[in-house]
Amino acid sequence: MGFSGLSRLLLMYIQITIVILPIFILITTVRSISGDRDNHILEYMLSFPISLKQYYWGKIIGRFITVYLPVLFAMVVAIVYGAVKGALIPWNIFFLYTGLLFALSSAFLGIAFFISSFVKSSEVALGIAFFVWIVLLAFIDIALISLMMQQRFNEELILIIAMLNPMEIFRVAAISLFDPELTVMGPVAFYILDSMSQGVFVFISIAYPLGVGLIFAFLGFKIFKNKDLV
Amino acid sequence: MIKISNLTKKFGAHISLDNVNCELNKNESIALMGANGAGKTTLIRSILGYYHPDGGEVLINGVNPIKNRMQVLQEISFVPQLPPPIKLSLYELMQYISISAKVDKELIEHYANEMKLDIKENMHKSFFKLSGGMKQKMLIAISLAKNSSIIIYDEPTANLDPKARDDFYRLLKQNEEEKVLLFVTHRLEEVKDLVNRQIYMDLGKVVWDEKA
Ligand SMILES: Nc1ncnc2c1ncn2[C@@H]1O[C@H](COP(=O)(O)OP(=O)(O)OP(=O)(O)O)[C@@H](O)[C@H]1O
Ligand SMILES: [Mg+2]
Numbered sequence: 001m002g003f004s005g006l007s008r009l010l011l012m013y014i015q016i017t018i019v020i021l022p023i024f025i026l027i028t029t030v031r032s033i034s035g036d037r038d039n040h041i042l043e044y045m046l047s048f049p050i051s052l053k054q055y056y057w058g059k060i061i062g063r064f065i066t067v068y069l070p071v072l073f074a075m076v077v078a079i080v081y082g083a084v085k086g087a088l089i090p091w092n093i094f095f096l097y098t099g100l101l102f103a104l105s106s107a108f109l110g111i112a113f114f115i116s117s118f119v120k121s122s123e124v125a126l127g128i129a130f131f132v133w134i135v136l137l138a139f140i141d142i143a144l145i146s147l148m149m150q151q152r153f154n155e156e157l158i159l160i161i162a163m164l165n166p167m168e169i170f171r172v173a174a175i176s177l178f179d180p181e182l183t184v185m186g187p188v189a190f191y192i193l194d195s196m197s198q199g200v201f202v203f204i205s206i207a208y209p210l211g212v213g214l215i216f217a218f219l220g221f222k223i224f225k226n227k228d229l230v
Numbered sequence: 231m232i233k234i235s236n237l238t239k240k241f242g243a244h245i246s247l248d249n250v251n252c253e254l255n256k257n258e259s260i261a262l263m264g265a266n267g268a269g270k271t272t273l274i275r276s277i278l279g280y281y282h283p284d285g286g287e288v289l290i291n292g293v294n295p296i297k298n299r300m301q302v303l304q305e306i307s308f309v310p311q312l313p314p315p316i317k318l319s320l321y322e323l324m325q326y327i328s329i330s331a332k333v334d335k336e337l338i339e340h341y342a343n344e345m346k347l348d349i350k351e352n353m354h355k356s357f358f359k360l361s362g363g364m365k366q367k368m369l370i371a372i373s374l375a376k377n378s379s380i381i382i383y384d385e386p387t388a389n390l391d392p393k394a395r396d397d398f399y400r401l402l403k404q405n406e407e408e409k410v411l412l413f414v415t416h417r418l419e420e421v422k423d424l425v426n427r428q429i430y431m432d433l434g435k436v437v438w439d440e441k442a
Contacts (some may be wrong), residue, residue: 044369046307047278048330192367228371229280 014174018167019027019102019137021071022108026129029063029112031122033224038122043230052229056221060113068105072098093177096202100173103209106167108221110213117220118227142167147168155191162188231256231276231380231411236286239272239434246272249286249432256379258441259411261421264431265411271311273431274382277412278308290380304331307373311384311414313365314357320349322366333376341371345397362389373379374401380410387420399424 033056036042044175075098084091111132119125139161148158162168162223172189193201232254239247246269254260262270275281276288277293279302288295295302316323324335342349347367352360359366366389373381381402387395402411402424415421418428430438 023258040310040312041316043275043280044308044314044316045326046280046308047303047310048327049303050330051300226282230275230280 007068010178011175014171014178017104017174018140020170021101022105022136022167023130023133025067025105025108026133027113027126028067029109030115030119030125030129032063032113033116033220034119034122034125037230040050040230041107046229049149053221056224057115060109063113064105064109067109068102069102071105075101096177096206097174099206100170100177100202103213104166104170106213107209107216108213109214111158114216114220115224120217136165136167139165140171158188159191159195162192163204163208166212169205170206173202176201190206231288231291232412233292234273234277234286235289237273237276237283237288238283238285239269239276239281245434247276250434250436252429252436252439254410254412254439256408256410257406257428259406259425259427260413260427261360261418261425262414262429262431263416263418264437270431270435271360271384272393272434274308274384274412277382278303278306304380305377306380306382307376308382309366309369309373309384309386310385311388313357313362313369313389317356317358319354319356320360321353324372327372327376333372336376337375338371341374341401342368344401345371345389345394347371350365363391363394366390367394370398370401375404376424380412381405382412382415385416387415395420 033042036045046052061206075094079094108159112129115125115128115132148161150154162172168188172192175195176189196204232251234253236249237250238245248269250269250273261356262273264270272281276283277290277295279299282296282335290302290305293302318326321391324338327333327338328335339349343395345367347364349368349371352364357368357398366386370386373383387398390398399421406424411424413421413425426442427442428440429436
């Protein structure tokens with residue numbers, strides 16, 4: 001396979017990850033707390049002397065492992081496959097990409113737990129999760145962003161909107177790892193990488209989604225703690 | 231032991247507990263009765279610290295169950311109205327309980343045996359795959375093994391066959407000393423020998439309270 005073929009494959013893989021991973025995490029996680037509440041599991045499990053902190057964060061860690069492990073496993077399989085085929089393994093890219101996936105997963109896990117902590121029922125939780133996903137997805141669409149540029153939106157505004165979106169950050173960072181020429185990237189990535197070095201950007205693209213996840217998870221805990229439990 | 235003062239709990243416009251005052255003391259076995267929707271489950275959940283009251287408070291041995299849930303819940307055994315569909319296996323469930331509440335697993339097995347539930351055979355089965363009655367037996371065994379000074383049952387006999395009911399009442403009889411036993415039931419005749427106090431609720435209020 002030639003380089004362009006390989007990078008096209010990688011690109012496809014990244015695009016799919018961006019679309020699938022967040023919705024997968026949201027849908028499977030957003031009912032964690034509200035589902036336990038709906039079917040009275042919380043009522044029983046919380047009748048034991050366990051602190052709410054332990055319960056909530058334990059639940060998050062459990063979910064994180066079940067979500068992130070398959071992703072990590074797929075990466076490892078790819079590496080082993082590459083090694084068997086005799087390919088040179090780009091370890092730094094592997095670690096950075098794994099870090100990016102970790103950060104993306106955390107962001108949506110945190111958002112999912114946040115939603116789960118305040119919704120009245122699991123159905124509503126699903127609805128909100130889907131809405132969040134569709135909105136964020138809309139703002140990674142190159143077409144939409146190009147449209148905004150045609151409409152002469154201010155460049156900074158576009159940049160801020162792009163940078164606030166964990167999905168877009170992941171996308172730009174992942175593609176910039178694999179294809180530094182950014183031939184397939186579209187204009188926003190150029191703006192972003194023009195305004196900072198790649199190193200800084202990759203750091204931000206791991207730290208920011210991680211922070212988003214932690215903040216939402218923490219807000220979720222505050223709500224969980226201060227609301228009626230069942 | 232349990233002191234409920236001016237407790238009010240609303241859900242939206244609906245008042246589920248309306249200024250309830252009540253004291254439950256050691257060596258009391260209480261039948262808590264009342265029509266569907268009277269507020270019995272709401273009262274129990276308030277004792278467990280699940281609800282933030284709109285007024286008044288609950289104190290367990292002088293301690294607030296919301297602020298000090300770990301301390302309070304160490305003293306309470308609870309079996310809910312409906313056994314929840316817990317996905318853990320019996321083994322994992324017992325693990326969770328022995329770690330969180332320091333309950334001896336062998337004691338759980340002992341009481342399960344007394345209730346004619348074979349834990350060993352179902353050890354790695356998911357809890358929610360047990361039959362309705364088996365689930366209740368398991369929860370009852372756990373509640374007895376926990377050896378708390380307050381035991382709260384929200385209609386625990388609904389799914390039990392007559393034999394299991396007898397076993398259950400026999401075990402309770404052995405375990406009620408020096409404790410508060412709070413029992414939601416719609417069938418007073420069943421627990422008559424067991425209880426020494428009857429509380430009736432209606433529309434969120436205690437309407438009748440009689441000690442034997
Ligand atoms: N989480 C809730 N949200 C809204 N309303 C509630 C909630 N929990 C209870 N209620 C309402 O409070 C009232 C009392 O309910 P509760 O479950 O305490 O009744 P109960 O005495 O246990 O009845 P039953 O004998 O049927 O179990 C009911 O009208 C019920 O609809
Ligand atoms: Mg009830």
